[in-house]
Amino acid sequence: MLSTADVGRVIEDDYGRTPTRISLIMSGHNDSYRVETDEATYAFRVYGEGKSWIRGVADLRFELDLLSHLGDRGAPVSTPVARRNGDVLGTRTAPTGDRHYALFTWCPGLPIDADELTLPQAARLGAALASIHVAADDFDSEYARYHLDEQTLIQRSLRLMSPSLRQADAGDARFITETAARISERLRDFQPGAHGWGIIHGDPQTLNCHFTEHGEIAFFDFDHCGFGWRGYDLAYCLRHTGSPGDPHGEDIRAAAVDGYESVRPMSPAEHGMLETLGRAAWIREGTAGGNGLAPAKLARLLRDPYGPWE
Structure with a gap:
């Protein structure tokens, strides 16, 4: 992990900006830092190694080109910032190997838990x-990206989960x-129909977007982006919004679907698959890059894909 002092030197040398404050905000698959300057705030990411979806x-x-494209089209996303040499991806040699990094515009606002969403x-x-x-x-790219298809979402996830399933309660397994x-x-x-398959975020949980007090919203962290069913992204957002039969949860999901369809x-096939796609998301979450859900918890979430985390 880079120290904040090391990050500061990269920001000054590569981007020509002088940080006034740097803080580590998350360490995991990637290390993410908040970088403040007199002019603006940014997110600095050091990409982690050993992720199954990154080859x-x-x-x-692909991800960085996609974000630049989306920003040019006016989509509400965090976009990469070019280095002095014009490239948006940097590389730093470390004792453990090369580490790649990128600087992004900061999305104003704060994340909101899905079970705290208002209808607007x-x-x-x-x-x-x-x-x-x-x-x-x-969007067209010279670079390839993985597919979040049935093989990736289900078959691969089951293979990764097989050791824990063998140790789990027989009924849950x-x-x-x-x-x-x-x-x-x-x-x-x-068969989703026209434009029902294409580029998706892949991990659009409400913690990967910021809401401002004025109602603006922007997405970030496209680390899981790839090709998949567009309904998968929407279904992923609807998790934790309230169990079926909960009036508020039903209203929240209806509002999200209505908002989506306004654009x-x-x-009809996509509508009918949302709950199934939500369960597919939980199957994939059961692996979580090797640190997945306990089978008992996964079984509960599969029974109630909109229910609470705990």
């Missing part, structure tokens, strides 16, 4: 997500594998 530098360049916020969330999907439709099989069957037959109407 090399080409994946990072849910509608804006849906509309913002749809605007990203629409703006991404004409059976429920998870049987549910995954039903999801796989539905995904293989899923990009969905096909």
Whole structure:
């Protein structure tokens, strides 16, 4: 992990900006820092190694090119900042190997837990997500990126989970594998219609977007972006909004879907798959890059994909 002093030197040398304050805000798959200058605030990311969805530098360049494209199209996203040499991706040699990094514009506001969304916020969330999907439709890149398809979401996740499932309660393990099989069957037959498959955020939880007090919203952290079902992104946002039958939760989900469709109407097939796609997201979350959910917790969330985390 880079010290804040090291980050400060990179910001001055590579970007020609003088930090007044630097703080580490998250360490995990990536190390993320908040960088404040007299002119603006930025997010500085040092990309981590060993992530199954990142195969090399080409994946990072796909993400950064996508964000630049989305910003040019007016989509509400954090965008990369060019270094002095014009490149948006930097590399620093460390004892453990090369570490890649990028600087991003800061999204004003604060994250909101999904179970605390108001109806207007849910509608804006849906509309913002749809605007990203629409703006991404004409994105073209020389770099490749992975697909969040049935093989990635379900089959690969089950392989990674198999050691923990063998140690789990037999009933939970059976429920998870049987549910995954039903999801796989539905995904293989899923025909979403025009623009229902394309570039997606991949991890659009409400903690990966900021809301301002004036109702503005912007998304960041496209580390999981790739090609997938657009409904997957929407279904991912709807998790933790309240169990089925909870009137407020039902209203929040309806507001998010209405907001989304105000920008990009969905096909009937997409509407019918939202809950299944939400369960597919939980199957993938069951692995979480090797640090996944306990089978008992995953089984509970699969039974109630909109329910509370705890």
